[in-house]
Amino acid sequence: AQSVSQHNHHVILSEAASLELGCNYSYGGTVNLFWYVQYPGQHLQLLLKYFSGDPLVKGIKGFEAEFIKSKFSFNLRKPSVQWSDTAEYFCAVNARNNAGNMLTFGGGTRLMVKP
Amino acid sequence: NAGVTQTPKFQVLKTGQSMTLQCAQDMNHEYMSWYRQDPGMGLRLIHYSVGAGITDQGEVPNGYNVSRSTTEDFPLRLLSAAPSQTSVYFCASSYSSGGSFYNEQFFGPGTRLTVL
Numbered sequence: 254a255q256s257v258s259q260h261n262h263h264v265i266l267s268e269a270a271s272l273e274l275g276c277n278y279s280y281g282g283t284v285n286l287f288w289y290v291q292y293p294g295q296h297l298q299l300l301l302k303y304f305s306g307d308p309l310v311k312g313i314k315g316f317e318a319e320f321i322k323s324k325f326s327f328n329l330r331k332p333s334v335q336w337s338d339t340a341e342y343f344c345a346v347n348a349r350n351n352a353g354n355m356l357t358f359g360g361g362t363r364l365m366v367k368p
Numbered sequence: 369n370a371g372v373t374q375t376p377k378f379q380v381l382k383t384g385q386s387m388t389l390q391c392a393q394d395m396n397h398e399y400m401s402w403y404r405q406d407p408g409m410g411l412r413l414i415h416y417s418v419g420a421g422i423t424d425q426g427e428v429p430n431g432y433n434v435s436r437s438t439t440e441d442f443p444l445r446l447l448s449a450a451p452s453q454t455s456v457y458f459c460a461s462s463y464s465s466g467g468s469f470y471n472e473q474f475f476g477p478g479t480r481l482t483v484l
Contacts, residue, residue: 296477296478297460299473356413358403358410360409360410361410
């Protein structure tokens with residue numbers, strides 16, 4: 254079964270600091286990869302996704318992520334965070350196989366940005 | 369479009385009670401799913417459906433039932449509530465592309481359930 258690991262459970266940064274959140278998955282085949290964000294009191298929204306092609310994908314609000322197949326990783330980055338980026342971030346993986354209708358989420362990373 | 373809607377927003381149950389969480393989408397999505405969100409565990413898939421009349425189990429299906437009689441609605445039933453089912457429940461839907469459901473999922477606002 255596929256699994257997703259997010260190593261940082263809580264991250265605290267000051268405004269303008271750079272952000273990198275780690276995501277590793279366990280499935281060895283072809284995957285679709287997602288990062289979702291959940292702002293306080295709100296539902297999950299898609300930040301960005303990778304299906305194929307350029308392994309560096311850009312999403313909304315200045316976020317980007319890089320798919321490194323050899324490392325089974327899909328880390329999320331932002332060069333300069335803002336207070337409004339305070340939220341919980343979830344990495345998710347969908348394996349393109351017979352069980353590909355299941356989206357597996359990591360445990361989430363809670364980001365707090367201090368003004 | 370309203371997107372994915374869920375009712376109720378909050379619910380408190382006593383152990384042993386049953387209830388149904390409602391989910392509806394107006395995007396004509398074939399794929400719908402239910403997740404529960406618990407601290408530190410991310411979202412875990414309970415049940416999903418790839419179309420009307422078709423449902424399947426996810427990662428944590430025990431204690432829950434679903435049905436899909438229409439494309440729009442996908443209710444989740446708790447048969448006999450237990451404190452371990454205290455959680456936030458999210459419904460999501462997705463479109464298919466060439467028969468594949470490997471696409472972005474759109475989430476509802478969630479239902480916060482407490483079982484005493």
